[in-house]
Amino acid sequence: MPSRGNLTIGDTGESGVSSGRLAAYAGVALLLQIILAPNMSIGGISPNFLILALIPMAVYGSRTSATLWGFVLGLLFDLLGSGPVGVMALVMAVTGYAVSVASSSAMDISNIVSWIIVAAVTCVLANLAFCIVVSILGYEADFLGSIVFRVIPWTLYNIVIALIEWPVLKRVFDVGGGAGYMPASRIKF
Amino acid sequence: MPQLNTPQKPNRFSSTVVLIITIVISMVLLTAWSNEGDSGFVHGTRNVVATIASPFQYVGSVISYPFRAISNGFTNAGASTEDLLTLQQENEELKAQVAQDQELQQENERLTALLGISSRYNVKTTGARVISQSIDSWNRTIVIDKGSSSGLTVGMPVMNSSGIIGQVESVSANTATVRLITDEISGVSAYLQNSRAEGVVNGSVDGLLRMEFVPSTTNVTLGEAVITSGMGGVYPAGMVVGYVSRIEGASTDTYRTIIVQPAANVEANEEVVVLIGGEASVTVSEADSSSAGSASAAGATGATATGEDTTSSTSGSDTASADASSSASAGGSSGSGSSSGSSSSQGGE
Numbered sequence: 001m002p003s004r005g006n007l008t009i010g011d012t013g014e015s016g017v018s019s020g021r022l023a024a025y026a027g028v029a030l031l032l033q034i035i036l037a038p039n040m041s042i043g044g045i046s047p048n049f050l051i052l053a054l055i056p057m058a059v060y061g062s063r064t065s066a067t068l069w070g071f072v073l074g075l076l077f078d079l080l081g082s083g084p085v086g087v088m089a090l091v092m093a094v095t096g097y098a099v100s101v102a103s104s105s106a107m108d109i110s111n112i113v114s115w116i117i118v119a120a121v122t123c124v125l126a127n128l129a130f131c132i133v134v135s136i137l138g139y140e141a142d143f144l145g146s147i148v149f150r151v152i153p154w155t156l157y158n159i160v161i162a163l164i165e166w167p168v169l170k171r172v173f174d175v176g177g178g179a180g181y182m183p184a185s186r187i188k189f
Numbered sequence: 190m191p192q193l194n195t196p197q198k199p200n201r202f203s204s205t206v207v208l209i210i211t212i213v214i215s216m217v218l219l220t221a222w223s224n225e226g227d228s229g230f231v232h233g234t235r236n237v238v239a240t241i242a243s244p245f246q247y248v249g250s251v252i253s254y255p256f257r258a259i260s261n262g263f264t265n266a267g268a269s270t271e272d273l274l275t276l277q278q279e280n281e282e283l284k285a286q287v288a289q290d291q292e293l294q295q296e297n298e299r300l301t302a303l304l305g306i307s308s309r310y311n312v313k314t315t316g317a318r319v320i321s322q323s324i325d326s327w328n329r330t331i332v333i334d335k336g337s338s339s340g341l342t343v344g345m346p347v348m349n350s351s352g353i354i355g356q357v358e359s360v361s362a363n364t365a366t367v368r369l370i371t372d373e374i375s376g377v378s379a380y381l382q383n384s385r386a387e388g389v390v391n392g393s394v395d396g397l398l399r400m401e402f403v404p405s406t407t408n409v410t411l412g413e414a415v416i417t418s419g420m421g422g423v424y425p426a427g428m429v430v431g432y433v434s435r436i437e438g439a440s441t442d443t444y445r446t447i448i449v450q451p452a453a454n455v456e457a458n459e460e461v462v463v464l465i466g467g468e469a470s471v472t473v474s475e476a477d478s479s480s481a482g483s484a485s486a487a488g489a490t491g492a493t494a495t496g497e498d499t500t501s502s503t504s505g506s507d508t509a510s511a512d513a514s515s516s517a518s519a520g521g522s523s524g525s526g527s528s529s530g531s532s533s534s535q536g537g538e
Contacts, residue, residue, distance in 0.1 A: 031245065033324055034242050034245045034246060034249065034324065035245050035246070035248055035249035035252065036249060036252075036253075037324050038246070038249060038321045038322040038323065038324050038332075039249050039250070039252070039253035039321075039322070041322050041323075041326075043396070044326060044329055044396060044456070045326045046322070046323065046324060046325060046326050048325070048326075062204070063204035064203055064204040064207050067204060067207045067208045067211055068207060068211070070211075071211040071214070071215070074215075075215075075218070076238070077324065077325065078218075079234060079235045079238040079239075080238060080239070080242055080324050081323060081324050081325045081327075081328060081330075082323055082328045082330040082358060082359065082366050082368065083325065083327055083328050084219055084222055084223065085218050085219065085221075085222040085231050085235060086214075086215040086216065086217075086218035086219030086220075086222060087215070087219060088325075089211070089214075089215040089218065090211075090212055090215035090216065090219070093208060093211040093212065093215065094208070094212070097204065097208045100204075130327070134327070137219070137223075139374065142373065142393065142394045145393070145394035145395060146394055149394045149395050149396075150326050150327065150394065153326075154326045
């Protein structure tokens with residue numbers, strides 16, 4: 001059971017995690033994306049630390065903050081990259097919202113298996129959404145090729161990163177611990 | 190308790206509103222980015238963000254350097270076991286001093302080769318270091334440590350010592366983003382050196398270069414050089430793009446697709462040169478000041494380089510076609526590609 005002592009309602013609205021903690025988590029993810037991700041590229045595929053950070057933020061933060069963090073991180077991703085600006089902001093805002101909604105029903109990331117499954121599904125769907133948007137906009141000519149050469153390898157790469165991230169996740173959000181934070185959407189008033 | 194459930198309603202409502210607002214803002218940004226020029230607000234913001242991020246990218250470059258060195262070491266070790274053992278013994282004897290000297294020597298060779306481009310192509314160049322790559326998996330780009338303060342503008346071709354690797358897509362004060370020719374939306378106007386067939390060499394999602402719609406009647410040979418035609422106005426004519434590595438399609442087809450092996454190692458560079466103009470002089474960065482003297486000399490002596498010189502120096506025996514490119518070799522570096530029109534400017538080169 002989550003410790004009510006961790007639920008700082010006044011600070012976070014319906015969230016179980018303080019805004020400062022979410023901001024710090026997002027900041028670290030952003031630094032990793034700028035500093036490490038380009039140098040971890042394998043065959044042109046780089047991990048996306050931001051989307052992996054967004055998942056627990058969406059699960060343990062409020063739905064509004066999940067959407068906003070998704071938008072902000074996605075926009076920064078767009079501005080730091082070289083593709084069209086606004087696509088990843090759109091995709092990650094929707095992703096944050098969707099993960100938050102899903103976490104209010106059956107989805108949880110309280111153990112490593114569920115975390116990996118959620119991370120994999122989220123990465124696939126987010127990347128597919130990105131692929132569809134850029135294809136519609138005409139920036140991506142080879143949709144099938146993108147699936148084969150980008151979405152699948154990228155998802156696999158992110159799964160590996162998600163495995164590495166798990167201990168950090170446990171520590172920051174106390175996932176699976178006795179005093180773990182409760183997903184915001186499941187907090188009963 | 191009903192009175193405690195009440196606060197949740199506005200939150201749910203607000204989260205939906207927030208989602209809609211973020212979607213609208215995203216689409217506005219996307220529209221603005223697509224329609225505005227390089228000096229537009231979104232592009233300007235991106236340049237500011239790039240400037241802010243550049244110190245972190247430097248840090249990443251420094252941190253990753255040992256790992257890249259190890260990777261290069263593994264690659265080099267593939268030569269032969271005997272060579273490896275010999276090198277290991279030498280390393281034990283000479284230790285860090287030799288390693289450092291070798292590194293400096295390699296760097297010197299690379300930079301000298303890069304500066305030689307100026308004389309070969311009769312253009313003004315500036316050297317730059319690669320400090321980062323694309324942060325995402327959707328774009329094949331690199332970030333270099335020169336920007337608008339060094340005279341770089343959008344559209345300038347970028348090369349390494351072997352051939353072209355891409356063009357400048359966006360610039361901030363101290364950095365520039367270079368879209369590689371292997372990127373899906375890149376395109377280079379080129380022709381086959383022997384058979385003279387012209388076309389556009391496009392990057393692709395799988396990282397290969399493809400020259401499509403080459404008539405089947407064209408006699409294409411494996412290993413044939415693919416040369417920039419200068420038709421697109423971005424890349425000067427006469428530069429080696431790559432060599433024919435495979436021909437797809439049957440002889441009965443109307444058109445065939447040619448797979449081009451890039452002449453340059455497009456995606457693994459530490460230093461590159463940017464072609465910034467048609468004058469026969471060389472601009473050397475502060476970091477490369479040790480080579481400035483020889484660079485200036487090379488630039489001066491290379492002022493009369495011709496297309497024939499260009500081709501013969503880059504591809505050895507391929508001299509037949511260079512005549513067509515010599516006259517245009519100096520002028521094409523003022524590319525018109527704007528970042529906003531990156532798909533059009535690069536796709537259509």
